[in-house]
Amino acid sequence: MNIFIKVTASVAILAGLSTAAVAQEIVLRSSDTHPDGYPTVEAVKYMGQLLSERSGGRIVIEVYHSSQLGQETDTIEQTRFGVIDLNRVSLGPFNNLVAESKVPSLPYIFRSIEHMRTVMDGDIGEDILAAFEPYDLVGLAFYDAGARSFYTSTTPIRSIEDMAGQKFRVQQSDLFVDMVNALGADAVPMPYGEVYSAIQTGVIDGAENNPPSYLSSAHAEVAKYYTLDEHLIVPEILVMARSTWDRLSAEDQELVRQAAKDSVSHQRELWDAAVTDALEAVAAMGSEIIEIEKQPFIDAMDSVYERYVDTPELQDLVARIKAVQ
Numbered sequence: 001m002n003i004f005i006k007v008t009a010s011v012a013i014l015a016g017l018s019t020a021a022v023a024q025e026i027v028l029r030s031s032d033t034h035p036d037g038y039p040t041v042e043a044v045k046y047m048g049q050l051l052s053e054r055s056g057g058r059i060v061i062e063v064y065h066s067s068q069l070g071q072e073t074d075t076i077e078q079t080r081f082g083v084i085d086l087n088r089v090s091l092g093p094f095n096n097l098v099a100e101s102k103v104p105s106l107p108y109i110f111r112s113i114e115h116m117r118t119v120m121d122g123d124i125g126e127d128i129l130a131a132f133e134p135y136d137l138v139g140l141a142f143y144d145a146g147a148r149s150f151y152t153s154t155t156p157i158r159s160i161e162d163m164a165g166q167k168f169r170v171q172q173s174d175l176f177v178d179m180v181n182a183l184g185a186d187a188v189p190m191p192y193g194e195v196y197s198a199i200q201t202g203v204i205d206g207a208e209n210n211p212p213s214y215l216s217s218a219h220a221e222v223a224k225y226y227t228l229d230e231h232l233i234v235p236e237i238l239v240m241a242r243s244t245w246d247r248l249s250a251e252d253q254e255l256v257r258q259a260a261k262d263s264v265s266h267q268r269e270l271w272d273a274a275v276t277d278a279l280e281a282v283a284a285m286g287s288e289i290i291e292i293e294k295q296p297f298i299d300a301m302d303s304v305y306e307r308y309v310d311t312p313e314l315q316d317l318v319a320r321i322k323a324v325q
């Protein structure tokens, strides 16, 4: 966090003020893998506007989009060390670190986007945010990332049998590796920024993501078959470095928390429009959007639940999520 004194010392002395009494500006650096204009990037900018207004210009957020600060797993480490103040990341790359992050990352755990929103907005969401504290992170809010589906470059997936032998990139999460393997395919964990060329050169056959990411990453240029199996509805999370948080006053912490919460509905509006626009755009670029029978995909996931829902606490979280109407 850069806290610098806006009014120079000499001006303050002339005005008869001690420098300590002069208002300080707090600049929070925020990371996002997505390009400018993407709903998550715009939502954190909007949060920054709210914070700036509410603090009389004292607290500002600088959003570094397009992976300027690094790929997600690296930026998570940097945020834990306090080098990056704020980070908007998928829950997926936290799966190997924060046990609770695995639960909303389970395939087909949510019945619908609405179910996900109700769960993440309630007590369960608060409990999952709190689970980041022991890892030097403060969970502030969840954003939408819609549903992720598989896409391929050469062999379209029209039934679960078409998964066999295909290599799919997944986020760096053991849970997602086992999810893809349980579907009869081969998983290759790799950073998001390497996926385009890996598909293009045939190192992998495809990947999986939501429609806005499939479009903005240009993966739609090299993998034209998009199969709506919707295996994951993994929310995004906005986290703050614990060390940055601890340097804020209690009042400023409250301003940050509230501005983050208040940016959620804005992000969801942008998100819903982005999904519709992306599906139209990729179809216009020549992608085939394939409807598929989801039940065989759902049935194949039992082993993943057995392996990753491995403590009474996680079993309880799964049961609570299922009970939410």
Ligand code: GTR
Residues within 6 Å of the ligand: 033, 072, 088, 089, 090, 092, 145, 171, 191, 192, 209, 210, 213, 236
């Ligand atoms: C996107 C998500 C990113 C990143 C990416 C990926 O949907 O918004 O934060 O995790 O997926 O697959 O790496």
